[in-house]
Amino acid sequence: MxxxxxxxxxxAQLRDDPAAVAWMxxxxxxxxxxxxxxxxxxxxxxxxxxxxxxxxxAGHSNLxxxxxxxxxxxxxGRHYQAMSLLPTIPYLPLVPFQVLWPFxxxxxxxxxGIVAAWLALPLARRYGPGxxxxxxxxxxxxFGTLLFTLTIEGDFYYLAHLESTLLIFLALIEWHDRRxxxxxxxxxxxxxxxxxxxxxxxxxxGLVLLWDAKECFxxxxxxxxxxxxxGESEADEAWTGIVPDWAWALLKPAVLLVLPLLGAVAVxxxxxxxxxxxxxxxxxxxxxxxxxxxxxxxxxxxxxTHVPTNVALFLGGGYSIRDSFPWLVPSVQGQSIxxxxxxxxxxxxxxxxxxxxxxxxxxxxxxxIPVFLYYGGGGANTYGYRYAMDFVPFLFALVAIALRDRxxxxxxxxxxxxxxxxxxxxxxxxxx
Numbered sequence: 001m002x003x004x005x006x007x008x009x010x011x012a013q014l015r016d017d018p019a020a021v022a023w024m025x026x027x028x029x030x031x032x033x034x035x036x037x038x039x040x041x042x043x044x045x046x047x048x049x050x051x052x053x054x055x056x057x058a059g060h061s062n063l064x065x066x067x068x069x070x071x072x073x074x075x076x077g078r079h080y081q082a083m084s085l086l087p088t089i090p091y092l093p094l095v096p097f098q099v100l101w102p103f104x105x106x107x108x109x110x111x112x113g114i115v116a117a118w119l120a121l122p123l124a125r126r127y128g129p130g131x132x133x134x135x136x137x138x139x140x141x142x143f144g145t146l147l148f149t150l151t152i153e154g155d156f157y158y159l160a161h162l163e164s165t166l167l168i169f170l171a172l173i174e175w176h177d178r179r180x181x182x183x184x185x186x187x188x189x190x191x192x193x194x195x196x197x198x199x200x201x202x203x204x205x206g207l208v209l210l211w212d213a214k215e216c217f218x219x220x221x222x223x224x225x226x227x228x229x230x231g232e233s234e235a236d237e238a239w240t241g242i243v244p245d246w247a248w249a250l251l252k253p254a255v256l257l258v259l260p261l262l263g264a265v266a267v268x269x270x271x272x273x274x275x276x277x278x279x280x281x282x283x284x285x286x287x288x289x290x291x292x293x294x295x296x297x298x299x300x301x302x303x304x305t306h307v308p309t310n311v312a313l314f315l316g317g318g319y320s321i322r323d324s325f326p327w328l329v330p331s332v333q334g335q336s337i338x339x340x341x342x343x344x345x346x347x348x349x350x351x352x353x354x355x356x357x358x359x360x361x362x363x364x365x366x367x368x369i370p371v372f373l374y375y376g377g378g379g380a381n382t383y384g385y386r387y388a389m390d391f392v393p394f395l396f397a398l399v400a401i402a403l404r405d406r407x408x409x410x411x412x413x414x415x416x417x418x419x420x421x422x423x424x425x426x427x428x429x430x431x432x
Contacts, residue, residue: 126172195390360397
């Protein structure tokens with residue numbers, strides 16, 4: 001009943017917000033049309049996640065057939081996909097409808113990508129300065145980040161980024177509005193089932209929740225202190241009665257935040273144990289990969305030796321040239337953020353003046369650390385530096401905050417360039 005009431009309330013809000021309805025229709029049309037065009041330039045048939053979903057439906061976690069051998073772990077003749085659990089879940093409702101299996105990759109990625117892009121508007125409204133900047137920000141989130149290029153590709157590897165972006169967008173909306181610890185923990189925990197690095201985002205957010213609880217308790221305690229002329233015994237009685245409440249006031253947000261996070265860790269451990277017989281073996285250290293990646297992995301899945309190369313790629317990865325359309329050839333290792341999403345540099349203008357800015361920067365830093373320690377670079381054969389999508393949602397919120405202080409021609413130019421580069425990435429994916 002509460003779910004139905006929530007739907008009715010949201011439907012009423014949309015009836016009173018024709019601009020939001022127009023935005024949703026625009027995003028659905030552009031994403032849907034671009035996905036359809038992209039699908040015509042690709043092969044059809046069930047991908048690994050659709051195959052795995054049918055296998056899970058039948059009660060086993062190994063793949064009954066293979067569409068690729070990359071990131072596959074073979075144990076006793078059985079093949080397992082080294083990947084988190086969440087990318088498989090959206091495929092499960094399609095299992096009874098075999099006619100949809102060849103199109104499943106486009107359906108799942110398209111739906112999740114569209115919903116994530118829809119959320120760029122409410123995020124812009126909450127964190128941005130309002131006015132015309134809202135629509136510039138919404139365009140940046142939906143069409144000026146790799147969310148667009150990852151969606152239209154219909155690739156199960158990219159699906160994890162789409163899911164995590166959607167969930168972190170929801171978490172940022174919740175952080176701005178009601179800031180319920182359990183809801184925030186649940187959204188981060190679910191995002192970690194797609195991209196485990198995002199579990200770290202709970203650290204800065206959790207610290208702020210604890211600090212807020214401490215301040216709230218101190219305010220309540222000040223109001224409960226004995227007034228002038230009251231005896232010492234009454235003060236002692238006040239302390240005696242308030243200590244349990246004090247403990248719970250501090251512990252409650254921590255417990256509510258951590259419980260769903262622990263649930264996500266438990267589910268991840270169970271999924272690893274079912275496949276590999278270990279609670280801590282993700283499979284990425286065992287899976288077959290290409291020779292160049294094998295050399296890097298031998299230096300460590302996560303290692304400081306990868307940081308210089310990854311940072312250099314993130315800042316300086318570029319293009320080569322060919323003599324046919326679209327002429328510029330993106331590096332197969334990934335491209336610089338300056339040549340794909342330059343508008344995210346606006347986030348620097350947000351600074352650290354306010355606590356909200358600091359907590360968002362904290363989330364950027366803690367999620368970026370494992371990204372740059374990882375052996376996989378920016379994500380092979382991907383337009384842009386796709387692993388950066390772990391922290392792009394937080395940068396997007398910081399861009400919106402920065403525009404409160406300055407929204408001029410430079411900011412418009414950077415957003416326009418981001419949309420242009422992402423559109424080029426779309427053209428490249430079709431023409432390559």
